[in-house]
Amino acid sequence: MNELFLLLLLFTLGVVAFCTSTLTAGGGGLMLVPVLSLLLGATQTAPILNTANLIARPSRLILFWKYINWQAVKYYLPAVIVGATSAGLFFSTIKVAWLQVIVGLFLISTIFQYGWGKRERSFSMTYRGLFPAGLLISFIGTFTGASGPVLNPFYLNLGITKEELIATKTFNSFFMGLAQLGSYAAFGVLSAGQWWYILALSFGMMVGNFIGKRLLVKTNKQTFQKWMIAFMMLSGALLLMEGIMTLMS
Numbered sequence: 709m710n711e712l713f714l715l716l717l718l719f720t721l722g723v724v725a726f727c728t729s730t731l732t733a734g735g736g737g738l739m740l741v742p743v744l745s746l747l748l749g750a751t752q753t754a755p756i757l758n759t760a761n762l763i764a765r766p767s768r769l770i771l772f773w774k775y776i777n778w779q780a781v782k783y784y785l786p787a788v789i790v791g792a793t794s795a796g797l798f799f800s801t802i803k804v805a806w807l808q809v810i811v812g813l814f815l816i817s818t819i820f821q822y823g824w825g826k827r828e829r830s831f832s833m834t835y836r837g838l839f840p841a842g843l844l845i846s847f848i849g850t851f852t853g854a855s856g857p858v859l860n861p862f863y864l865n866l867g868i869t870k871e872e873l874i875a876t877k878t879f880n881s882f883f884m885g886l887a888q889l890g891s892y893a894a895f896g897v898l899s900a901g902q903w904w905y906i907l908a909l910s911f912g913m914m915v916g917n918f919i920g921k922r923l924l925v926k927t928n929k930q931t932f933q934k935w936m937i938a939f940m941m942l943s944g945a946l947l948l949m950e951g952i953m954t955l956m957s
Contacts, residue, residue: 714747715908722912723919726764730920731927732939733873734856736913737761739943742950750804750954752902754851755892760906762885764913765878771921772875777868780876783835785883787842792887795850804851808951811848815857815944822864822937833865846884850891856881857940870932871924 721740729736737757744753821830841862848858856877863873892898924932 715904718905718908719912722909723916726913726916727920730874730917730924731935733860733936734877735939735943737856738947742946745950748905755898756902756905758885758888759898760909760913762889763910764917765882765885767914768878768917769882771917772871772878775871775875776879777872777876779835780838780868781879783838784842784880787839788846788880788884789887791843791846792850792884793891795847795891805951805954807848807851808947811858812944812948812951815940818861819937819941829865830861831865833862835866838862850888857943860936860940870929
């Protein structure tokens with residue numbers, strides 16, 4: 709594939725995925741996982757995607773800063789830094805496909821947990837519960853390249869939704885991305901040749917964030933939650949399919 713065409717394609721994918729991600733509270737990364745695996749190779753997908761996401765996150769932080777739930781940050785942020793940093797130690801030994809299958813099944817189950825969008829909450833949740841959830845989610849995200857939708861049920865069950873959910877996730881994810889980048893660099897996962905792909909993808913994500921924010925303000929809470937649940941199921945199906953195909957190959 710022509711290199712310039714590939715960069716333009718990555719930019720376009722970033723726009724579409726992260727405009728959708730803003731409207732559905734995550735899932736942009738998971739949308740990109742199977743496509744990037746096909747275009748760039750499975751082993752390059754997580755480092756490129758996570759690093760591009762890190763570069764693009766400040767644009768979303770600026771757009772949503774006033775909505776951050778600092779109580780959730782207090783419990784979740786320390787956990788994701790520990791989880792993302794420790795995951796780097798196992799990057800070359802963990803069977804990523806099995807993680808994709810497990811996470812995929814969990815995300816598909818959310819449509820039943822929330823009664824096809826009729827229930828606002830599906831299980832009891834406290835702010836303290838964000839610490840163990842953060843350890844697990846950041847660990848998984850470091851390997852798969854995307855974990856945004858996995859966190860949504862935990863926030864929803866705390867009553868955090870719409871702009872507040874997106875803002876809080878983005879703040880926490882930015883620092884998780886810094887920890888992941890440190891892990892990738894320390895263990896030689898990122899190479900100089902990957903940076904053009906990372907930059908093209910991240911600039912597309914920034915544009916997608918801006919477009920998505922303008923559309924989000926026109927969306928009510930109920931519609932937002934239904935879209936988010938539907939997208940969690942779709943993301944789960946994509947991740948499950950990717951994991952099964954990898955295991956069968």
